[in-house]
Amino acid sequence: xxxxxxxxxxxxxxxxxxxxxxxxxxxxxxxxxxxxxxxxxxxxxxxxxxxxxxxxxxxxxxxxxxxxxxxxxxxxxxxxxxxxxxxxxxxxxxxxxxxxxxxxxxxxxxxxxxxxxxxxxxxxxxxxxxxxxxxxxxxxxxxxxxxxxxxxxxxxxxxxxxxxxxxxxxxxxxxxxxxxxxxxxxxxxxxxxxxxxxxxxxxxxxxxxxxxxxxxxxxxxxxxxxxxxxxxxxxxxxxxxxxxxxxxxxxxxxxxxxxxxxxxxxxxxxxxxxxxxxxxxxxxxxxxxxxxxxxxxxxxxxxxxxxxxxxxxxxxxxxxxxxxxxxxxxxxxxxxxxxxxxxxxxxxxxxx
Amino acid sequence: xxxxxxxxxxxxxxxxxxxxxxxxxxxxxxxxxxxxxxxxxxxxxxxxxxxxxxxxxxxxxxxxxxxxxxxxxxxxxxxxxxxxxxxxxxxxxxxxxxxxxxxxxxxxxxxxxxxxxxxxxxxxxxxxxxxxxxxxxxxxxxxxxxxxxxxxxxxxxxxxxxxxxxxxxxxxxxxxxxxxxxxxxxxxxxxxxxxxxxxxxxxxxxxxxxxxxxxxxxxxxxxxxxxxxxxxxxxxxxxxxxxxxxxxxxxxxxxxxxxxxxxxxxxxxxxxxxxxxxxxxxxxxxxxxxxxxxxxxxxxxxxxxxxxxxxxxxxxxxxxxxxxxxxxxxxxxxxxxxxxxxxxxxxxxxxxxxxxxxxxxxxxxxxxxxxxxxxxxxxxxxxxxxxxxxxxxxxxxxxxxxxxxxxxxxxxxxxxxxxxxxxxxxxxxxxxxxxxxxxxxxxxxxxxxxxxxxxxxxxxxxxxxxxxxxxxxxxxxxxxxxxxxxxxxxxxxxxxxxxx
Numbered sequence: 001x002x003x004x005x006x007x008x009x010x011x012x013x014x015x016x017x018x019x020x021x022x023x024x025x026x027x028x029x030x031x032x033x034x035x036x037x038x039x040x041x042x043x044x045x046x047x048x049x050x051x052x053x054x055x056x057x058x059x060x061x062x063x064x065x066x067x068x069x070x071x072x073x074x075x076x077x078x079x080x081x082x083x084x085x086x087x088x089x090x091x092x093x094x095x096x097x098x099x100x101x102x103x104x105x106x107x108x109x110x111x112x113x114x115x116x117x118x119x120x121x122x123x124x125x126x127x128x129x130x131x132x133x134x135x136x137x138x139x140x141x142x143x144x145x146x147x148x149x150x151x152x153x154x155x156x157x158x159x160x161x162x163x164x165x166x167x168x169x170x171x172x173x174x175x176x177x178x179x180x181x182x183x184x185x186x187x188x189x190x191x192x193x194x195x196x197x198x199x200x201x202x203x204x205x206x207x208x209x210x211x212x213x214x215x216x217x218x219x220x221x222x223x224x225x226x227x228x229x230x231x232x233x234x235x236x237x238x239x240x241x242x243x244x245x246x247x248x249x250x251x252x253x254x255x256x257x258x259x260x261x262x263x264x265x266x267x268x269x270x271x272x273x274x275x276x277x278x279x280x281x282x283x284x285x286x287x288x289x290x291x292x293x294x295x296x297x298x299x300x301x302x303x304x305x306x307x308x309x310x311x312x313x314x315x316x317x318x319x320x321x322x323x324x325x326x327x328x329x330x331x332x333x334x335x336x337x338x339x340x341x342x343x344x345x346x347x348x349x350x351x352x
Numbered sequence: 353x354x355x356x357x358x359x360x361x362x363x364x365x366x367x368x369x370x371x372x373x374x375x376x377x378x379x380x381x382x383x384x385x386x387x388x389x390x391x392x393x394x395x396x397x398x399x400x401x402x403x404x405x406x407x408x409x410x411x412x413x414x415x416x417x418x419x420x421x422x423x424x425x426x427x428x429x430x431x432x433x434x435x436x437x438x439x440x441x442x443x444x445x446x447x448x449x450x451x452x453x454x455x456x457x458x459x460x461x462x463x464x465x466x467x468x469x470x471x472x473x474x475x476x477x478x479x480x481x482x483x484x485x486x487x488x489x490x491x492x493x494x495x496x497x498x499x500x501x502x503x504x505x506x507x508x509x510x511x512x513x514x515x516x517x518x519x520x521x522x523x524x525x526x527x528x529x530x531x532x533x534x535x536x537x538x539x540x541x542x543x544x545x546x547x548x549x550x551x552x553x554x555x556x557x558x559x560x561x562x563x564x565x566x567x568x569x570x571x572x573x574x575x576x577x578x579x580x581x582x583x584x585x586x587x588x589x590x591x592x593x594x595x596x597x598x599x600x601x602x603x604x605x606x607x608x609x610x611x612x613x614x615x616x617x618x619x620x621x622x623x624x625x626x627x628x629x630x631x632x633x634x635x636x637x638x639x640x641x642x643x644x645x646x647x648x649x650x651x652x653x654x655x656x657x658x659x660x661x662x663x664x665x666x667x668x669x670x671x672x673x674x675x676x677x678x679x680x681x682x683x684x685x686x687x688x689x690x691x692x693x694x695x696x697x698x699x700x701x702x703x704x705x706x707x708x709x710x711x712x713x714x715x716x717x718x719x720x721x722x723x724x725x726x727x728x729x730x731x732x733x734x735x736x737x738x739x740x741x742x743x744x745x746x747x748x749x750x751x752x753x754x755x756x757x758x759x760x761x762x763x764x765x766x767x768x769x770x771x772x773x774x775x776x777x778x779x780x781x782x783x784x785x786x787x788x789x790x791x792x793x794x795x796x797x798x799x800x801x802x803x804x805x806x807x808x809x810x811x812x813x814x815x816x817x818x819x820x821x822x823x824x825x826x827x828x829x830x831x832x833x834x835x836x837x838x839x840x841x842x843x844x845x846x847x848x849x850x851x852x
Contacts, residue, residue, distance in 0.1 A: 017402055039784045039809060041773065055782050055809070083786060108725045112733030121740050180683060187689045189697040196700020198707065198722055199729065212683060216676035223668060254733075 016226075023229030033239045036077040038089050040100075044129045048104025051126045054092055061095025062352040064140050064163050065130055068100040069123060069154075071146035072255065073206055075247050076100060078331050079144070081240050087331045087341055094345030101126050105249045111199030113252040115150075115259070116277045123154050127161050138163035138288075140348055145169050145301060145327075149263070152309065153276060156285045164351050166291045166344055169298055169330055171305040172283075172312065174267045179302045180213050185264035194253040201256050203248025213299060241332075270312060283309075289317035291347050293330070293340070300327040319347070371419055375412045382408060544623060545588065582631035586624060593620040611712050618705045625698040632691040639682040643674040773808060776826045780815040789813045793850055796841035801834050816847035 044051040068088075070076035079100075080088040091098050101122060106113065130139045141162050143151025148170025155162045176182040194201065211218065228234045268274040274281045290313050294306035303322075310320045323340050325333050330340060386401045593616075647670050654660075682688050711721045788811040791802045808830055810816065819827070824838040837843075 013402055013406070034785065037784050037786050039782055041809070055777065057782050108722075109729050109732050111726070111729045113736070114733065117733070117736050117740075121736065183684065183686075184689050184692060187686075187693040189693050192697035193700050196697070196702075196704040198704070199726070214676070215679045215683070216672040219672050220669075223665070223672075 019226050019230045022231075023226055023235075026229055026232050026235050029232075030235070030239065033236070033243050035082075035240050035243060036080045037083055038080045038086055038092065043099075043133070044126065046122065046125060048106070048110070049122045050102040050104065051129060052100045052102060054088060054098040054100070056092060056097070060097035062097060062349050063134075064136060064138070064348075064352050065097035065099055065134060066091070066140040066142050066166075066348060067126060067130060068098065069141065069143045069147040069151050070101070070103070071144060071148075072103055072118070072249075072251060073146055075244060075249065076102060076144075077247070078244055078328070081244060081332055082237055085332050085334065085337055087336065090337055090341040091345055094342060094349075096345055096348060099126070099130055103249070106200060106252045107250070108198065108200055110252040112254050115255050118255060119150050119154050120157075120277050123150060124158070127154075127158070131161065137161070140164045140166070142166040142168065142344070143170055145171070146259070149269070152283065152286065153269070153274070153281050155288065156281045156283055157276065157279055159285055159287055162288050164289045164291070164348055165286065166293070166348070167306075167309060168293050169295055169301050169306060169327055170292070170309065171263075171301045173270045173305050173308045174264045176302055176305050179299065179305065181209065181300060182264060182302075182305070184209070185260055188260060188264075190257050190260040190265075194257045197253070199253035201251040201253060203250055206251070207245070207248050210300070270308060283312040284314040286313040287315055289351050290315045291319050291321060291344065293321045293323055293344070295323045295325050295327055295330050297325060298327045317351070368419065371412075371415060375408075375415075378408055378412075545585075545592070582627050582634075585627050589620055589623050589627065593617075607712055607715065611709065614705055614709045614712065618702055618709070621698055621702050621705065625695065625702060628691060628695045628698060632688065632695055635682050635688060635691070636679055639678040640675045643671060643678055646674055647671040772826055772830060776823060776830070777809055779820075779823055780810070780818045782809065783811040783815055785811060787812050789850075791816070794841070794843055794846045796837050796843070801831075801837070804831055804833070813847040813850045816843050817851055819844045819847075 039055040040052040041055060042050050043053045068076070068079070070079070080086040083089065088098060088100070103118075103122075127139055127141075131137065138161055141151050141155060141164075143149070143166070145168070148167040149172065151165060151167060152170065152172060155165050174182060174185075193205075197205070225238075228238045262268045262274060266273070269281065270283070272280075272282055290309070292306065292309045294301075294303045296303065298306075307320060310318055321343065323330055323336075325335060330336055382405060386397075386405075389397075647667065650670065651667055707722055711723060714721075785806070788806070791797050791805060791810075791813075792799060794813075794816065797805070805811075805827075808827075810827075819838065821839070824843075827838050828835050
């Protein structure tokens with residue numbers, strides 16, 4: 001616990017006690033944790049799924065709005081966790097008009113919700129809504145992680161509706177040996193698990209898997225907790241992250257089953273064997289400009305699973321961008337605000 | 353302020369006792385004084401108390417050093433910490449327990465006053481930390497003594513280098529506790545098997561071959577010095593289950609049979625789960641058993657060279673880094689991956705069978721069961737697909753009906769009021785929750801109305817100050833309630849005044 005350079009035991013003890021009392025004082029003043037504070041309104045909904053339009057103080061600098069499609073796993077609020085490090089807020093301040101799909105919290109009634117329902121249903125409905133609201137034929141699409149894989153599938157099936165595509169830490173080649181999740185998914189008896197859970201995979205189940213990727217991270221995090229608590233700013237950010245980690249929605253069983261089998265176990269998308277609603281999904285049909293971003297030290301979605309996007313698509317205008325950080329750092333790291341988001345915004349603005 | 357202790361006594365042991373007694377009394381008096389008042393006050397005064405406490409210690413350290421200088425030779429005193437003074441260990445133990453009492457009181461207060469008031473659902477994480485931290489503090493106390501004493505305390509060495517210690521530590525830090533102790537598991541499983549065996553023993557001769565072959569295998573393996581207990585036990589479990597299967601087909605088909613069959617499945621699956629789980633966890637624990645001695649060795653070496661007490665945090669960091677490295681190696685292995693998938697499949701199957709058991713037992717009760725919920729979910733899914741295809745056909749029809757660029761059917765966008773709200777925001781400007789003013793200061797705005805205004809995006813006096821008659825009308829329409837309030841109470845005038 002000691003941060004003082006002094007070797008004097010009483011100095012160290014005093015330091016600890018001061019830290020502890022600062023921490024107590026800060027904890028006492030916390031009443032709630034605010035995440036996702038960028039102002040927005042719900043412009044469309046279908047059951048649990050909502051489409052947000054982020055509100056701007058001024059007019060956007062670009063004509064074409066961008067639709068953000070986050071993963072089904074974990075919550076989109078990661079992109080707007082802290083007001084000073086918000087990916088969404090930065091996109092807005094860089095002049096983009098931002099929409100985002102909120103998948104909601106699946107319950108038992110969603111156990112048979114299929115990938116068709118998510119992609120051909122929800123994503124397509126949102127794209128059509130934006131096209132109509134803005135009187136445009138095409139919109140920009142920004143997919144994150146699993147949401148990026150969905151975006152690839154959508155763009156391959158509806159290239160006429162997508163002007164530019166950005167994929168962020170998105171896996172496309174699931175035949176990978178260095179990512180622990182990828183290894184484990186291959187041996188997973190997904191049928192037993194989906195049926196055993198009654199078709200709704202609890203968020204905790206996924207969280208346990210993520211925790212095991214770095215088994216001692218919890219211990220490390222909690223070891224540094226007293227110093228974190230003693231600084232109000234650090235404490236709030238710690239609590240925001242903890243809130244997001246605990247806020248893990250359940251997964252609709254059929255979609256989960258399909259994703260594990262067709263992607264992780266049989267790698268159908270990159271092999272060109274994936275079909276959705278009876279239609280073949282060919283990545284070569286993606287012909288619009290594509291920006292593919294991967295995180296150099298991503299241990300959840302290793303770069304080797306993302307980079308092949310650049311080879312598989314049919315686009316002429318395509319770019320591969322490496323971000324010096326990890327899977328989460330891409331959104332909440334300080335470098336993200338300086339390097340990544342401006343790069344995404346300018347890439348889209350150039351191709352407005 | 354401190355005087356060197358100069359009084360020499362004929363019997364140095366007695367003099368030492370007298371010094372300890374003085375020290376002990378002074379500390380007792382201090383603790384009594386410090387523990388007055390409620391825990392909250394106590395904690396607030398902690399820095400001051402600590403200062404006083406350290407003063408006492410400094411004073412007596414000096415006295416003790418001087419005493420030692422004058423008397424060590426007479427007592428033949430060589431190794432520091434050895435129990436030459438019959439009372440010294442007792443003294444330390446007693447005072448440590450006082451100290452612990454005080455610290456535990458503080459922690460209980462912390463639990464009740466802070467942890468239980470955490471505002472959102474992250475308490476399991478946090479309580480886990482406190483447990484772990486408590487556990488670690490208790491764990492490190494003797495460890496620090498161990499390091500100081502040069503790693504030659506036999507009991508300590510056994511305590512820290514044993515499998516039990518690692519199991520406990522890893523359990524605590526990773527937060528799972530399904531299987532306690534591998535040897536305990538083995539004992540329990542053996543007991544379960546022999547119970548099953550004796551229960552089945554009277555039935556048919558086939559059982560003899562099963563138990564005999566089990567005994568044979570055990571013998572051959574233990575003779576060879578290789579006993580893959582988990583694999584063998586799992587195999588035996590499966591064979592037992594298969595042997596029992598014919599019994600279930602004898603009785604009449606019916607709910608009772610299905611219930612007993614499900615119960616049996618659960619039993620065997622549970623044993624299989626316990627075995628696989630224990631095997632999986634043993635692999636992880638075994639991998640970490642060198643992390644502690646390696647870290648100790650590393651820091652003992654540093655201590656010898658630099659003669660400085662190791663920093664607690666540095667020690668702990670080094671330890672968990674080593675532990676994590678070792679664990680990751682196991683987690684990356686294919687044996688672990690297969691075991692993990694078997695364990696999770698078994699666990700979820702047991703969960704499902706438990707549910708099934710409940711449904712069978714309460715089949716006549718007026719509850720909606722999982723199966724009913726399933727039917728509803730399937731209907732919902734079919735409807736989604738149907739609606740989507742209808743929407744598609746409708747879109748095609750509309751395209752075909754398009755005349756002169758005007759749509760034939762008026763499409764209503766959902767979330768009506770979106771354009772009205774936009775007009776309102778265009779006029780008064782946008783704010784967010786973090787800029788919020790206390791709108792209740794405006795006469796006529798209570799907590800409910802404030803919440804409704806917040807939901808619309810109205811947070812600040814600055815926004816309200818810009819409202820005019822048409823904005824008041826918009827508010828009326830958007831809120832649906834509190835009609836006419838804004839105009840009646842002239843919110844904009846009030847807001848302007850509040851801005852000053």
